[in-house]
Amino acid sequence: MLHIKNLEATIDKxxxxxxxxxxxxxxxxxxxMGPNGSGKSTLANVLSGKTGYETKGQIQYxxxxxxxxxxxxxxxxxxxxxxxxxxxxxxxxTNIFLRTSLNSVLKAKGEKELDTLTFLKLIKEKxxxxxxxxxxxxxxxxxxxSGGEKKKNEILQMKLLQPKLSILxxxxxxxxxxxxxxxxxxxxxxKNTENAFLIxxxxxxxxxxxxxxxxxxxxxxxxxxxxxxxxxxQLEKTGYKNLx
Amino acid sequence: xxxxxxxxxxxxKNLSSKDKNLRKKNLEVFNKNGFPNKKDEDWKxxxxxxxxxxxxxxxxxxxxxxxxxKLELIKExxxxxxxxxxxxxxxxxxxxxxxxxxxxxxxxxxNKIIFDKKNSLNFLNDALATGGFSLEISKNYKxxxxxxxxxxxxxxxxxxxxxxxxxxxxxxxxxxxxxxxVNESIQENFMVNTIENIKIKKNSSLSNIFINNSKCNGYFYxxxxxxxxxxxxxxxxxxxxxxxxxxxxxxxxFNEEHSKSSIFSALNLNNNEHQEIKTRINHNSPxxxxxxKIKDVLSDESKGVYQGKIFxxxxxxxxxxxxxxxxxxxxxxxxxxxxxxxxxxxxxVKCSHGSxxxxxxxxxxxxxxxxxxPEKEAYKMLINGFLIETLEKLAEGKLKNFLIKKLERQIxxx
Numbered sequence: 001m002l003h004i005k006n007l008e009a010t011i012d013k014x015x016x017x018x019x020x021x022x023x024x025x026x027x028x029x030x031x032x033m034g035p036n037g038s039g040k041s042t043l044a045n046v047l048s049g050k051t052g053y054e055t056k057g058q059i060q061y062x063x064x065x066x067x068x069x070x071x072x073x074x075x076x077x078x079x080x081x082x083x084x085x086x087x088x089x090x091x092x093x094t095n096i097f098l099r100t101s102l103n104s105v106l107k108a109k110g111e112k113e114l115d116t117l118t119f120l121k122l123i124k125e126k127x128x129x130x131x132x133x134x135x136x137x138x139x140x141x142x143x144x145x146s147g148g149e150k151k152k153n154e155i156l157q158m159k160l161l162q163p164k165l166s167i168l169x170x171x172x173x174x175x176x177x178x179x180x181x182x183x184x185x186x187x188x189x190x191k192n193t194e195n196a197f198l199i200x201x202x203x204x205x206x207x208x209x210x211x212x213x214x215x216x217x218x219x220x221x222x223x224x225x226x227x228x229x230x231x232x233x234q235l236e237k238t239g240y241k242n243l244x
Numbered sequence: 245x246x247x248x249x250x251x252x253x254x255x256x257k258n259l260s261s262k263d264k265n266l267r268k269k270n271l272e273v274f275n276k277n278g279f280p281n282k283k284d285e286d287w288k289x290x291x292x293x294x295x296x297x298x299x300x301x302x303x304x305x306x307x308x309x310x311x312x313x314k315l316e317l318i319k320e321x322x323x324x325x326x327x328x329x330x331x332x333x334x335x336x337x338x339x340x341x342x343x344x345x346x347x348x349x350x351x352x353x354x355n356k357i358i359f360d361k362k363n364s365l366n367f368l369n370d371a372l373a374t375g376g377f378s379l380e381i382s383k384n385y386k387x388x389x390x391x392x393x394x395x396x397x398x399x400x401x402x403x404x405x406x407x408x409x410x411x412x413x414x415x416x417x418x419x420x421x422x423x424x425x426v427n428e429s430i431q432e433n434f435m436v437n438t439i440e441n442i443k444i445k446k447n448s449s450l451s452n453i454f455i456n457n458s459k460c461n462g463y464f465y466x467x468x469x470x471x472x473x474x475x476x477x478x479x480x481x482x483x484x485x486x487x488x489x490x491x492x493x494x495x496x497x498f499n500e501e502h503s504k505s506s507i508f509s510a511l512n513l514n515n516n517e518h519q520e521i522k523t524r525i526n527h528n529s530p531x532x533x534x535x536x537k538i539k540d541v542l543s544d545e546s547k548g549v550y551q552g553k554i555f556x557x558x559x560x561x562x563x564x565x566x567x568x569x570x571x572x573x574x575x576x577x578x579x580x581x582x583x584x585x586x587x588x589x590x591x592x593v594k595c596s597h598g599s600x601x602x603x604x605x606x607x608x609x610x611x612x613x614x615x616x617x618p619e620k621e622a623y624k625m626l627i628n629g630f631l632i633e634t635l636e637k638l639a640e641g642k643l644k645n646f647l648i649k650k651l652e653r654q655i656x657x658x
Contacts, residue, residue, distance in 0.1 A: 048610070048614050049613075049614075050610050051606075051610070070613070070619070071610060071613035071614055072613045072614075072616055072617060072618050072619065072622075074614075075613065075614050075615055075616035075617075076616045080614070081614050083611065083614075086611070087605075087607060087608050087611040089608055089611070089612075089625075089626065089629060090629055090630070090633060091626075091628065091629025091630055091631070091632050091633045092625050092626070092628070092629040097612075097615075097625070100617055100621065100625065101612075101615035101616055101617055102616075104615070104616040104617050104618065104621070105615075105616040108616065140629070157615060161615070161616065
């Protein structure tokens with residue numbers, strides 16, 4: 001599904017990713033762990049198509065080069081990024097945002113867009129699954145939401161858009177244990193043989209709830225070690241220092 | 245500079261010789277000063293004289309004959325209406341109201357209008373004005389439905405100035421929602437210069453909304469002088485995008501205690517459109533509240549100006565005054581100028597002001613794009629969100645939905 005070859009990324013003259021390689025197949029869950037400043041969020045940003053980065057190397061997604069695709073086209077083709085810090089957007093109603101988003105994706109796929117009523121029924125169901133109070137949906141997008149509420153809103157968007165590749169950037173940060181469980185349940189219930197996950201995290205904690213097939217250690221812009229779920233647990237005990 | 249206007253009192257029919265002389269004197273004052281330029285503190289950021297001289301060859305006044313105009317009524321909400329053609333009253337309908345509670349007449353030019361004796365456009369109006377209306381709401385009468393003023397202009401207005409006066413009186417304990425609506429797409433250049441006096445008596449409430457539904461090449465100036473009695477309320481919503489040039493100049497006088505006034509504005513300007521809001525809030529009495537929130541989105545070579553002054557007299561204790569202006573500047577050639585001013589002579593007051601301008605937040609755009617929303621749409625969502633916030637305090641209902649739709653239309657383009 002995703003093949004990254006020799007990916008380099010530079011921003012503001014800082015060389016951050018220095019030749020990263022990674023392959024993800026449908027149905028797999030990959031975790032990327034690494035210390036602060038190793039390039040984890042840069043990887044997420046570059047995959048999402050954020051501007052401002054100078055990149056080299058190849059990113060193939062379902063046989064297509066990502067370099068040629070805009071952020072919205074990537075999203076429409078099934079790449080989803082759950083943000084570490086979801087943005088607060090004043091004046092934009094959450095429901096209207098969610099409907100515009102879903103309909104943009106449906107339209108790009110050539111599918112029928114949802115009318116208001118059908119959409120509201122759908123979003124009500126999805127919100128209930130995540131224990132999100134309906135009232136949130138009529139509020140301004142993420143404005144005044146707690147950290148946990150913002151993260152749940154990200155997972156809600158993921159479940160709504162049904163992406164093929166979901167990138168979760170530090171989704172566990174700022175979550176209490178209950179919110180963490182809800183987020184993890186959300187991911188686990190969406191997981192199937194067709195879609196894949198790339199979970200970027202600093203701690204093992206989230207991986208107790210979402211079991212990865214592979215754990216990669218990112219350090220200084222490169223993947224320095226790859227292993228099974230056990231690697232995460234080992235890191236939790238020994239820290240990154242012994243590995244890098 | 246070449247003379248680009250030629251105004252004649254003789255063109256106005258049926259004037260008494262006394263009236264003619266008064267008007268001539270006013271025109272002399274105007275001719276001496278001309279159209280305002282940047283030397284005038286009230287026009288600090290705008291040389292109107294220059295703008296007009298570049299866009300007009302020879303502006304004249306005319307005596308307009310009354311014609312009927314086929315009305316295209318707003319269908320979204322039930323309303324009463326007044327229809328003006330080139331400032332003249334041509335029809336009205338108050339079918340939702342008790343007839344004897346509302347008086348509507350042509351403006352009576354024997355009445356003295358209050359205006360600013362340093363304002364040359366006001367003098368020009370006082371010299372040339374012919375149309376306009378007087379509207380009076382009876383004591384204890386609250387209108388059941390809003391009142392829409394349809395402002396029509398004829399196609400024959402090329403290089404012409406329209407001047408008129410309005411008087412609006414809300415007697416004690418009355419209520420009126422007024423919507424000033426322009427739906428014209430005239431390509432020719434014309435000018436409209438209005439003076440409006442508003443009296444809001446004890447316990448009364450007026451909401452004054454400006455909304456446009458199209459783009460036209462009109463150059464508008466409106467001077468509003470309002471006087472508020474005890475416990476009254478005056479709300480203004482200025483959504484006048486679409487005009488080539490517009491300046492709304494509002495004076496609010498809190499003459500008695502416990503009154504409130506608010507001014508909300510949301511403008512989305514592009515090309516070389518120019519809009520100004522000038523306010524002067526005179527807190528002449530204690531325990532009054534004033535609130536102003538001005539928001540501009542500026543593209544291309546458009547220009548937005550906000551000059552807001554809060555004056556607090558020494559006896560106006562417990563004044564609560566707030567003003568904020570915010571601009572989103574989308575292009576390097578667009579400009580926003582703000583001049584907030586506080587002049588306070590009382591010691592127990594709460595006054596605050598702020599002004600910011602900046603570009604759109606690209607991280608927010610990125611966030612929306614990662615959700616599959618195309619870039620253009622993402623910009624529109626953010627602009628809409630930025631502007632729509634000014635409607636927050638308006639009661640939910642058909643009128644609010646109508647305004648939201650019109651704002652969206654202004655943002656999406658016509």
